Amino acid sequence: MDRRHLLRLLGTATAAPLFDGVPFLSALGDTIGASPRPRLARAPLRLAPVVRGPEFTLRAQERVVEIAPGVNARVWSPGDGPVGPTVEARAGERLKIRLENALPEHTILHWHGLRVPEAADGHPRLAIASGQHYDYDIPIIDRAGTYWYHSHAHHRTGIQAYRGMAGLFIVRDEHESQWQLPAGAHELPLLIQDRRLTPTGEFEYNPVMHEVMEGYFGDTPFVNGIRLPIHDVETTTYRLRLVNATTSRILRLALSNGASLQLIGGDGGLFERSETVDSIDLATGERADVLVDFSKVPVGQSVSLVSQPFPSPVNGMGMGMGRGMGMGMGMGRMGGGGIPQGGAMTLLEFRVVHGVTPKPWASPLAMARTLAPPERSTRSPARTRTFRFDSMAMQHTINGRTFDMERMDVTIPFGETEIWQFENASPFPHPVHVHEVQFDVMQRIGGRGRIMPWERGPKDTVLVMPGEQVRVRVIFDAYRGRFLMHCHNLVHEDAGMMLNFEIV
Ligand SMILES: [Cu+2]
Known part of the structure; x- marks a missing residue:
C-alpha cells in the first residue's frame, strides 16, 4: 500500500495534506531553507480588505483560514483574514474604532507610528479581557505614510502578533497625492x-x-x-x-x-x-x-x-x-x-x-526630485537622555531595569525637544521603538557608524546593533500622557525590555 493510499484510509489526506506529495506536490512546490521542507503549492498573494472610517469594528477572534492552497491554519486575527484588514485614513480625519475581544485571553491594539491620545495608544494596562470591547478615538494628525497596528498585550505581544494580530494602517494626504505614485x-x-x-x-x-x-x-x-x-x-x-x-x-x-x-x-x-x-x-x-x-x-x-x-x-x-x-x-x-x-x-x-x-x-x-519634505523642528534640545540596552542572565533590561507596568521611568515636559541616545551594550540587535513620536536619526557611533539611506526620514523605530550608539532628536508635542519605549524584538519586549514615559 502506498503512502497516499494509507493516508486516505486514515482519513488524513484532506485534513493534514502537508507531507511530501500528498496531495499538493506540484511544479510550483518549493523548498525553503537549508533542510528539506514539505512541498506545498503556492498561493496567490492576497491584499487584506480595506476598512475606512469614520467608524468601524475590529473583532479579534480565532479563525481557521487558508494560508496556502488546501492548507488551513488556526490564526488569531482582528478580522476575517489571516491578518487584520488594512485601515485607510486621510490626514485630518477622525476614526472611531471598536476592538471586540473574542480571543480566549486579554488583548489590546497599538497603532504603531501614529501619534494618538494616551487612551488610544494601546498601553498594556488598557488591555481588555476576553468578551470585552475597547473604543478608540483617533484623530489622524500624522502625515501620509505606512503605519501599522498590532497586539500590545502584556507578555503576550509576541505570540498574538505572530498568530495574526497585526495589520497595515495607511494614511494618505494631499501632499502625497500630488506625486501620483503608483496606485x-x-x-x-x-x-x-x-x-x-x-x-x-x-x-x-x-x-x-x-x-x-x-x-x-x-x-x-x-x-x-x-x-x-x-x-x-x-x-x-x-x-x-x-x-x-x-x-x-x-x-x-x-x-x-x-x-x-x-x-x-x-x-x-x-x-x-x-x-x-x-x-x-x-x-x-x-x-x-x-x-x-x-x-x-x-x-x-x-x-x-x-x-x-x-x-x-x-x-x-x-x-x-x-x-x-x-x-x-x-x-x-x-x-x-x-x-x-x-x-x-x-x-x-x-x-x-x-x-x-x-x-x-x-x-x-x-x-x-523632491517628494515631500517633512516639517521638522529646529528647536535646540532641552536635554539628552541615555538609554542603555543590555541582555544578560536571561534578562533584557533598559538602564538596568525590566518593565514595571506601574513605574514611571521618564517624565518629559510637554512640547520639549530632547536627544535620546540608545546604547546597545548587549550581544544582540535591538530595534528601539518610541510610541507617540516620529524622531530624526541624528548620528550613529560604532558599528555601522553612519545613518542608513532608509533612516533619513521621520522614524519611530531604529535598529541599534551590538556596540552601536544611536542618537535621535525627539519632540514631545502631540499629547500629554503615559506612553512606552521598548525593544521591538517581540521576545525581548515580552521579557520586559520596555519602559514607561510620561509627557506632562
Ligand atoms: Cu531587543
Missing part, C-alpha cells in the same frame, strides 16, 4: 512575517532559552498572512509598502534579479528625495516605501522579493555560526528551530505576465 493595483501593502509551520498547519511559538535571548525565528515566510505567495504583475512600476512584522528577524530586502529598489519613504512617510539602493535592512517594526520597476523583465519571467543572507549580527558570532547553526549549536533544526537570523529567505514571487506601456509615473527619474 490601485500598482500599490501593494505587504506585511511580512516568519513563522514555524507544523505538519498539521499550526503556527508553533515556544521560544526556548537561547531564543528568549536572541529571538524567535520562523522557518516559513508569510506575506499578508499567506505562505510564500505569488503575485502576477505587469511590465511597469509598482509601489511596495513593506512592513517588517516578524517577531525578531532583520530583513535585508532585495530583488532576486539584482535590480535596484527606489526608496521613497520610511516609517513616517515620504522622504525628501528618493534614493536608489540595492537592498534595505528592515528590523521588526520598521517600514520602507519603495518603487520597483518591472519594465525590463521579460514577460513570462519571475522576480522575487527576498531577504538576502548576512553575517550573524550577534556579537561574537561569526559568519560560520550564522549559517544554519544559530545560537543553538545544532539545537536549531533538531529542536524545530527556524532559519537563523541572517539566513536567506524568499518572501514573495512576482510573475511578470503582462506587457504594458509604462505610465508617466513609471519613470524613476521623475521620482528623483
